[in-house]
Amino acid sequence: MEASSDITVLSALLPFVAIVFIITIGVVLLNLQFKKNIYKQQLLNEELKNKHQLDLLQTSIAVQEGERKRIAENLHDELGAILSISRMRMVQMEGDIGDGEHCETIAEIRSYIETSIASMRRISHELIPPQLEQFGLVPTLESITEQLSKTKKITVTLSSNDYLPELSWTIQLGVFRVLMEFLNNTIKHANASEIHIDLSGDKNDLWCLYRDNGIGLPEHIPLNGLGFRNIEGRINALEGQLTIGGSKAAGFTASIQIPLK
């Protein structure tokens, strides 16, 4: 009797236990699913945030470059034209008055105008070289490396594929700015006599190798100067990769890979 009532209690409890068990499992599963969803959401948010950050970076670079180009062109074409015609008229006047009165003053003013023209050209080229848009990355780099080599203090060589893939304006400009930053660093700090730049690429990627024979990166200087930040920003904006290396014996080396998409 006792035993049979026990069995009835047990058999009455059994469904309860089963139900509780199923509910517990259900809750645990739901919880897991919930956590997974939250995690997914966070990941998505992070991705959106990164994308947004990239957009911001790209926009700020584009705005800055647009502004630079506008100023450079106005300087070059407008101010350049006016300064040039002033000089021409001055030279003409000098010829007219010969050794007459004020000839020295006029010659002096003419030389001021000449200096203005020279600085106008330098400033506008520093802002953005006019050839870059018209002729592209390689011919512009050729001009610059030739000019640097002419100073005899440093030899810059440039090599590139016969047929580089077609590069967008953003990529050309970005790579140009990075290389100029490297060149500046080498010239200012590296005590190098040779620089080599190599550009190559296929339909997927552009590769750029930069190498000098200077003192390499000093260990005590961390890579967070303004110049380096600028380089990093440029390469991030192009979604590329930068690898920097080198030593006292081997000089500074950098390799850049830019996806062409």
Next chain:
Amino acid sequence: MTDVIKIGIVEDHHLFREGLKAILNGWSDVEVVFEAAEGYTVVDSLAGKRLNLPHIMIVDLSLPPNGSEEYSGMHLTSDILKHFPDIKIIVLSVHIDENFIAQLIEYGAHSYLVKDCDPQELYNAVVSVYTKGSYINERTLKAIQHNLNRKRNVRPQIALEVTKREIEVLQLVCQQFTAEEIAEKLFISVKTVNGHRNNLLQKTGSRNVTGLVIYAIKNNIVTLG
């Protein structure tokens, strides 16, 4: 010279155009008969004055676009030459880069002057272009030469970098030294010389020594004396 040289000016900066006109009209044998502030209207305007066409057009390089379409002095130069092959063109620009100069000459310009040249040079250019068909100053000549050199230099591509030692070996190979003689000269073993030579064959993609010699000449490693 009794002829009057008729000039057209295409220049978007008013001040520069006026100044230039004053300079040109100051010479008795030169007369400005045409002027425009933008390039894209020029061919049509010139077509309208068939009887009094300028002999020479002085063209600025940076000209305002036609709506959203770029129309620089480069476009204008080739368009004028296409429609009016007798008109000569002097490009007068602030641009000083060799790439621009060489390209404009390639497009058919008969002279390239920078805007800050001397008025006398402008006059010489005008007269020379009118009487002889062109005026090429030293800057322009250098730009053209440089451009030619550059085009020639682009061709050879070293796929794998050839070492200094290999270049030395290659130079001696080209001077017809045998492996033994090269070994002696460079103080290395004959085996090493052959190793260098094999590497060179591989790196330059040559099948035999003739290929190496061709490679050396192409890459200016040896010169034909």
